[in-house]
Amino acid sequence: MFSGLKFFIKKQLFRFRSEITTEELVLRGLKVGKNFKRQEKTIIDQWHCWLIEIGDYVTLAPRCHILAHDASTADTLGFTRIGTVKIGNNVFVGAGTIILPGVCIGNNVVIGAGSVVSKDIPDNSLAVGTPAKVVCDLDSYLHKKSEELLHSPVFGTAYTLKYGINSQQKQTMQNALKDCRFGYIRDYKTPADTKYFSKIESVKMYE
């Protein structure tokens, strides 16, 4: 009963934003694995969504666009080109990325913000740009970032809107980031990966 109401409200909200919920897309044939995070204003081709397959643990950051059709020939040739899109497991797609029809993104991949993915991206890689190109393997990127984390200001979940960050904590955060610019914030859902954090206990956090 409650989940039905929740689904109805979500559907109306998405309609209001001219979007379609993931649940409706799945009813039309979209395939999505577990723990899918589709952030705001992300568009998944509603007209050909059964050609799109998304694996487990995939995040699509805000304003991404996954396309499974290309109507650039519709008014001239009278045919629209269509293409399958496959996104593997453990994939993060940065904000504003466009994924074109016919593309396959492998497992364990990060795509940088604002990329246009026009060709396949192999497993275990970080790709950025227009067109998106692999710049390094994902393990090297995560090792680099875990080293950076050990030497950066790190904040606990209390420093988030979700957990009611207050003005004093905002000030603390601003001061801590004044010189180094970058820091990290603890994700409340994900356990730290011991593969990268053998020294996790040495991470000092603002609590």
Ligand SMILES: CC(C)(COP(=O)(O)OP(=O)(O)OC[C@H]1O[C@@H](n2cnc3c(N)ncnc32)[C@H](O)[C@@H]1OP(=O)(O)O)[C@@H](O)C(=O)NCCC(=O)NCCS
């Ligand atoms: C791609 C990304 C993961 C790389 O992170 P990083 O390794 O820390 O990046 P750096 O700042 O060290 O940059 C490395 C190089 O890549 C370039 N670069 C970084 N992000 C880029 C992007 N999105 N597109 C194109 N080039 C990018 C930098 O300019 C730099 O180039 P240089 O070597 O010529 O100086 C990150 O920049 C990104 O885009 N993250 C996604 C952010 C996002 O979408 N947030 C949404 C909220 S969830």
